Amino acid sequence: xxxxxxTPRYLIKTRGQQVTLSCSPISGHRSVSWYQQTPGQGLxxxxxxxxxxxxxKGNFPGRFSGRQFSNSRSEMNVSTLELGDSALYxxxxxxxxxxxxxxxxxxxxxxxL
Amino acid sequence: xxxxxQNSPSLSVQxxxxxxxxxxxxxSMFDYFLWYKKYPAEGPTFLISISSIKDKNEDGRxxxxxxxxxxxxxxxxxxxxxxxxxxxxxxxxxxxxxxxQGNLIFGKGTKLSVKP
Numbered sequence: 482x483x484x485x486x487x488t489p490r491y492l493i494k495t496r497g498q499q500v501t502l503s504c505s506p507i508s509g510h511r512s513v514s515w516y517q518q519t520p521g522q523g524l525x526x527x528x529x530x531x532x533x534x535x536x537x538k539g540n541f542p543g544r545f546s547g548r549q550f551s552n553s554r555s556e557m558n559v560s561t562l563e564l565g566d567s568a569l570y571x572x573x574x575x576x577x578x579x580x581x582x583x584x585x586x587x588x589x590x591x592x593x594l
Numbered sequence: 595x596x597x598x599x600q601n602s603p604s605l606s607v608q609x610x611x612x613x614x615x616x617x618x619x620x621x622s623m624f625d626y627f628l629w630y631k632k633y634p635a636e637g638p639t640f641l642i643s644i645s646s647i648k649d650k651n652e653d654g655r656x657x658x659x660x661x662x663x664x665x666x667x668x669x670x671x672x673x674x675x676x677x678x679x680x681x682x683x684x685x686x687x688x689x690x691x692x693x694x695q696g697n698l699i700f701g702k703g704t705k706l707s708v709k710p
Contacts, residue, residue, distance in 0.1 A: 583698060
């Protein structure tokens with residue numbers, strides 16, 4: 482079974498721009514979670530989607546949003562980028578998000594200049 | 595306030611010896627715990643998990659111990675190999691409590707170096 486895939490792997494943007502990251506979960510997995518990893522804060526939960534609905538949200542500003550499609554693929558959008566948004570963005574999938582281990586993709590490294 | 599703490603940022607072990615990585619948590623509602631291994635520029639790789647109804651889970655060279663009364667868990671790697679050198683993250687979840695779907699709370703990680 483193919484693992485979680487994320488595109489693009491690397492991205493450079495400038496302040497004020499917006500960015501969209503994509504995640505394809507493991508086949509059969511319906512829950513997708515997004516995390517931000519920075520050196521200072523570690524891995525922090527952004528939000529979780531299941532059946533095209535956001536079920537849970539972390540403590541991030543409204544500039545961070547996401548969506549999930551009927552095939553369980555998910556996108557994450559960050560608008561009005563700030564320098565502090567530079568991070569590794571990780572996507573993880575699980576069967577239903579409540580009882581199963583999460584499996585992570587390789588991440589998208591975002592650099593905001 | 596950190597709910598999951600890994601107090602040792604780094605650990606160095608000789609090849610063939612035991613590596614013990616520790617993790618403490620504060621939230622008594624956590625009922626599922628996981629360990630992940632992470633190499634630079636890659637996503638975390640799942641290693642092993644344990645439910646709060648157990649106190650030990652073993653998978654090959656990896657064993658996780660859970661002490662609920664102390665709110666402490668540890669990962670033992672025996673024997674340690676140079677390829678085990680990576681950052682290890684402890685994570686916790688409150689699976690049986692509403693509002694926690696898909697949300698793993700991570701520690702800051704411990705960098706393990708296994709020397710040949």
